[in-house]
Amino acid sequence: MSKRTIIPFGPQHPVLPEPIHLDLVLEDEKVVQAIPRIGYVHRGLEKLVEKQEYANMVYVAERICGICSFIHAQTCSQAxxxxxxxxxxERALYLRTIWAEMSRTHSHLLWLGLMADAFGFEALFMHCWRLREKILDMxxxxxxxxVIFGSCKVGGVRVDIEDAKLKDIVIQYNDLEKEIKExxxxxxxxxxxxxxxxxxxxMSKxxxxxxxxxxxxxxxxxxxxDMRTLGYAAYKYLKFEPVVETAGDCYARTKVRIREVFQSIDLIRQAVAQIPGGPIAVKVTGNPTGSSFQCVEQARGDVAYYLKANGTKNLERFRVRTPTFANIPPLLKMLGGCELADVPVIVLSIDPCISCTER
Amino acid sequence: MIMRHEDIAIKIQPEELVGKVSGLQGDGCRLVQIACSKTKENNFELVYSFEKDYKFCNLTFEVPPDAEVESISSMCFSAFLYENEIHDLFGLKIKHIAVDFQGTLYETAVKYPMSVETK
Amino acid sequence: MAFLKLAGTVTKRMGMKSACYMYPVVAREFTKTTRGHVELDSADCIYCGLCQRKCPTKAIEVNRQEKNWTIQPLRCIVCSGCVDVCPKKCLRMENTYSSSVTSKF
Known part of the structure; x- marks a missing residue:
């Protein structure tokens, strides 16, 4: 057996947008084991339930992550x-779906850019972010x-999108689709x-x-x-199939995200075509009781919310399991046996969001 | 979709945990999350969520704050992060975790910030 | 197998206008719905303090006796919760960001 070396990777590394530390055990150039360390950006957002009223927890949930912000707010409101x-x-459900899919397209384009940056393709990175900018403007x-949409609240949504604007979104996405394809x-x-x-x-199935x-x-x-098949929000009215690739390598994960961008655009088109009229919110009265468990598909994977309430203005427990938290053990598996030079690409391929993970 | 926790919860005894989890693993369920929370009687309530074909199942049980819970990370490796997190935030002792950070996963200014004592 | 796939896009973009604009020479255009910063028309305000109670970050302070309404712009998360709750509709959400300052308060 050759000599083993331990190389620290992160928390500061050119490829990492956020701090995660990995101790890589190497044999020559091959990684045999990786041990993670997180806890650099723990903010204690789950503890905030003791101070904030339940309606305000939507704002807190939205700030767990800057990229999945809308879907966090949606899941929290839903719970x-x-x-x-x-x-x-109904209209509020459709509007939530449209915003959730917009956030998915911009998140995936952001990730594609970061991935291009990770394997050293600066020009591609800039082109991905140029397209993402148009979605952010929308x-x-x-x-x-x-980035923080701020449009979701308990009982519905806070702003309406006029029908003319909805049509405009579809037209803009039609143009964008060609550019994204390129x-x-x-x-x-x-x-x-x-x-x-x-x-x-x-990584095998x-x-x-x-x-x-x-x-x-x-x-x-x-x-x-794909947790969207559970049929929350307006997904029960829309037609789609989970995107699957079978290879299990970084290329397959990239292809899944690319196909999901187009799938999201298609979902937005369907939602705009079907959206009914009517009110966008209902009046919220009373205090929550009982416990709720929600699983919602974010851009990075499914987020699980477990909320417990006791009939007062403050919730008793606000537990969020973010997608990256669940993706760290698979990441360690992928890293076993890879080359040291591939570590940055593999770490990025799970779309890590560490602020999300630690909350 | 409405998914009340009560509908999918299965109450078990703390000693049954390891057996139940290995049974679920054998059925091809995957671990979704582990949550810990305080109860009115100042105990800890643990919720282990599993999923198979979009069917969820939450194993729940209550333990007193000074109890020791057996880790399930020998059967599902992905549990080790959740268990370390519960130890660091709540101060609940969990035995035999596959990768035990020994309280250094989250180094908070207040030790065990969400524990029963500090409230 | 394809080589230099991006070359086509790069060449095409060469003849086009830059995607970025020269800030601050060219001013940023805000949309009508942009949440920028909170402004108060103090003439209509009855100093009821609803906005203070609604504010999730406790950025607003209202003093009924002294007829005083203050906001700490750095604490404000621009959620527009105060604007929604104002009974006299004298709070409004401006669509420009609050200007830079040289000291904290």
């Missing part, structure tokens, strides 16, 4: 509505914020890109299931599971 219990108007135009073709077909992604960080991988990380390994 509190379940506890109250109240029925949300979000600002409809919701009011660029850029994503580079990821799928380019020789040098494939060289960095194909057969890197392979069994491992993905047993280790509890979520989202595109799981679907890249051939497990066809």
């Amino acid at each position: 509190i509505e379940d506890l109250l219990p109240i029925e949300v108007p 979000v600002e135009d409809t919701a009011g914020g660029r 850029i994503t073709d580079v990821f799928v077909e380019d020789y040098s890109v494939k060289h960095r992604l194909v057969d890197v960080g392979v 069994e491992d993905a299931h047993v280790l509890g991988a979520v989202g595109p990380t799981m679907r890249g390994s051939g497990v066809a599971k």
Whole structure:
């Protein structure tokens, strides 16, 4: 057996947008084991329930993560509505779906850019973010914020999108779709890109299931599971199939996300075509009781909310399991046996969001 | 979709945990999350969520704050992060975790910030 | 196998206008719905303190006796909760961001 070396990776590393530390045990150039360390950005947001009223927890949930902000707010509202219990108007459900899919497209484009940056393709990175900027502008135009949407509340949504604006969103997405296709073709077909992604960080279907991988990380390994099929919000009225790739390497995970961008655009089109009129929110009265468990598909995977209430203004427990938290054990599995030079690409391929993870 | 926790919860005894989890693992369920919370009687309530084909199942039980819970990370490796987190935030002791950070996963200014004593 | 896939896009973009604009020479355009910062028309305000109670970050302070309404812009998360709750509709959400300051308060 050759000599073992331990190389610290992170929390400061050019490829990492957020701090995670990995101790990589190496044999020559091969990683044999990786041990994670998190806890650099723990903010104690779950503890805030003791101080904030339940309606204000939506703002807190929205700030757990800057990228999945809207879906966090949606899940939190959904769980509190379940506890109250109240029925949300149809139009609000559709609007939530449209915003959730917009946030998914911008999150995936952000990740594609970061991935391009990780394998050293700066120009591609800039083109991905140029397209993402257009989506952010649309979000600002409809919701009011660029990254923190701030448009979801318990009982519905806070702002309406006029029908003319909805049609405009679809027109803009139709144009964007062509441009996105042009850029994503580079990821799928380019020789040098494939060289960095194909057969890197392979995870089998069994491992993905047993280790509890979520989202595109799981679907890249051939497990066809997408929490949107549970039919929350307006997804029960829309037609879609979970995107699956079977190879289980970084290239498969990239392809899943690319296909999901187009799937999201299609879902927005369907939602805009079907959206009914009517009120966008109902009046919220009373205090929540009981406990609720929600599982919602975010851009990075499914987020699980477990809320417990005791009939007062403050919730008793606000527990969030974010997708990256569930994706760390699969990441350790992928890292075993890879080359040291591939570590940054593999770490990025799970779309890590550490602020999310630690809350 | 409405998914009340009460509908999918299965109450078990703390000693049964390891047996039940290995049974669920054998059925091909995957671990979704582990949550800990305080109860009115100042005990800890643990919720282990599993999922198979979009069917959820929450194993729940209550333990007193000074109890020791057996880790399930030998059967599902992905549990180790949740268990370390529960130990660091609540101060609940969990035995035989696969990767035990020994209280250094979250180094908070207040030790065990969500524990029963500090409230 | 494809080589230099991005070259086409790059060449095409060469003849086009830059995607970025020269800030601050070219001013940023805000949309109508942008949540920028909170403003008060103090003439209509009855100093009821609802906004203070609603504010999730406790950025607003209202003093009924002294007829005083203050906001700490750095604490404000621009959620527009105070604007929604104002009974006299004298609070409004401006669509420009609050200007830079040289000291904290």
